[in-house]
Amino acid sequence: MAYFTQQLINAITLGAIYGLIAIGYTMVYGIIGMINFAHGEVFMIGAFISLIGFIICGSLGISSAPIAIVLVLLLAMCFSAVYGWAIERTAYRPLRGSFRLAPLISAIGVSIALQNYVQLAQGARPKPGGQVVSGGFNLFSADGFDVRVTWLQIIIVLVTVVLMAGFTWVIAKTSLGRQQRACEQDMKMAALLGVNVDRTISLTFVLGAALAAVAGMLFLMYYGVIDFFIGFLAGIKAFTAAVLGGIGSLPGAMLGGLLIGLIEVFWAGYFSSEYKDVAAFAILVLVLIFRPSGLLGKPEIEKV
Amino acid sequence: MTAPQVTEPLIEVEHLTMRFGGLVAIDDVSFTARSHSITAVIGPNGAGKTTVFNCITGFYKPTIGRLTLRGAGGEFLLERMRGHEIGQKARVARTFQNIRLFPGMTVLENLMVAQHNKLMRASGWSLLGLLGAASFQRAEAAAVELARLWLERIGLVADADRPAGELPYGAQRRLEIARAMCTEPVLLCLDEPAAGLNPRESAELNQLLVSIRDRDGIGVLLIEHDMSVVMNISDHIVVLDYGRKIAEGDPLAVRSDPAVIRAYLGTDEEAIDG
Structure with missing residues (x-):
């Protein structure tokens, strides 16, 4: 029981990070119907900017962890948002209206370009992040096993919940969210009603990138080590999460992230940690076969 | 005539x-x-x-x-x-032969999207609006008021919070016209x-x-x-x-x-x- 609880706590933490990345996939898919394969790289860049941010904070002598975290969070979100915006503007928008595969190929190109850019600029060796937040407390002990919750885990889950709630509110209640949903449902009609479609699409990328940057920072703090390649695996897993939850669905992405986190951690905890990625991707295959629209997605009905 | x-x-x-x-x-x-x-x-x-x-x-x-x-x-x-x-x-506003409402959005939201330029102008492009600036809230209230007026004219006030796709066909047609009118053409x-x-x-x-x-x-x-x-x-x-x-x-x-x-x-x- 104690072991199970511990795994559950770890899984929720990991799931939160996946969920944050998955939102970017699902939003972009919802509005322009493409899988933004460069999204994982935006997450990776977010992690690197966070690392740089923490180092800057350190050299400026900001020793208070909460202040440093908030500063770095804002820094990473802003910079990554610019990346997200620039990627859309340069690699996808010129291809809008082109054949369906074109932006997808472009996305893969952007992904490789960004990986190589970070590899060149930051070096290929893994970078240690150092510990910003340490400590935690014992939840309970049983069977000679301590169930431990770290402060960091609490921060991760808290930040994620707050951001997801805020994001859901923006989409559901604000004028911005309304135009976003309108574009998602009928882009041409939205344009005819005076909605600036290009700007709305840019905004989607900006928001998705900002959330991915937060995930990057949390990842850096949680694992303590990053390299230029982390975006690939985390990106694919978050994509799996988005598909599992139903791509295009916002709560689906959050739920999917959580589930992928659970699957991965429990597989590693009870079976074998080498095969945890296999387990996660096996789920992707199964979902695609048996429920292509995902858990919360709506099946696409084609009118004849 | x-x-x-x-x-x-x-x-x-x-x-x-x-x-x-x-x-x-x-x-x-x-x-x-x-x-x-x-x-x-x-x-x-x-x-x-x-x-x-x-x-x-x-x-x-x-x-x-x-x-x-x-x-x-x-x-x-x-x-x-x-x-x-x-x-x-x-x-100039138009409607199409086939109905092109935003089916997943509520009736009211459909009318709000049509007024969104006004809202954007009032919000100084969004951030102010999100932060709840007074000018934006006034504009939003005015937009809701105009939407309500049109819902009254097309007889759909009671359905304001239903998804537009659930309305009967004739109501969808009227809503589409009301939406076009909300752009003040x-x-x-x-x-x-x-x-x-x-x-x-x-x-x-x-x-x-x-x-x-x-x-x-x-x-x-x-x-x-x-x-x-x-x-x-x-x-x-x-x-x-x-x-x-x-x-x-x-x-x-x-x-x-x-x-x-x-x-x-x-x-x-x-x-x-x-």
């Missing part, structure tokens, strides 16, 4: 020609439509009615011809403007608004269109097959056949025009009376 002749032409279509390769979809069509009046464009299938609409609303660039709109904001040459400018600056182009409506819904639509003409005073341009709609509410009718204008005039004149009768059915007159 007395006032219309006094007003200035709202839109002047002059020598409009649209060719798609070798196919001439519209051939030298000229007509005018006025404010405070309903102008119907009718004709058999394939006569080029929707193409005329697509030229006016910027979906197509006409091959030849001039489309002049004289609205509240000044004079616009529509054929030179880009699609979204025609909606925003020249203030000077010219409203309706492509077959009565298609698929039952007689009762059709009568409600007539009332709505007449009230838009009389209360809002804008110009309505209407493509319609349902002659009970066309003949009852139109002030002016333009008849197209094979891309050419074959007749023009008030309902009475058009109804008895021999060219129109020939185009529709050969000789028998009754079918137009429908």
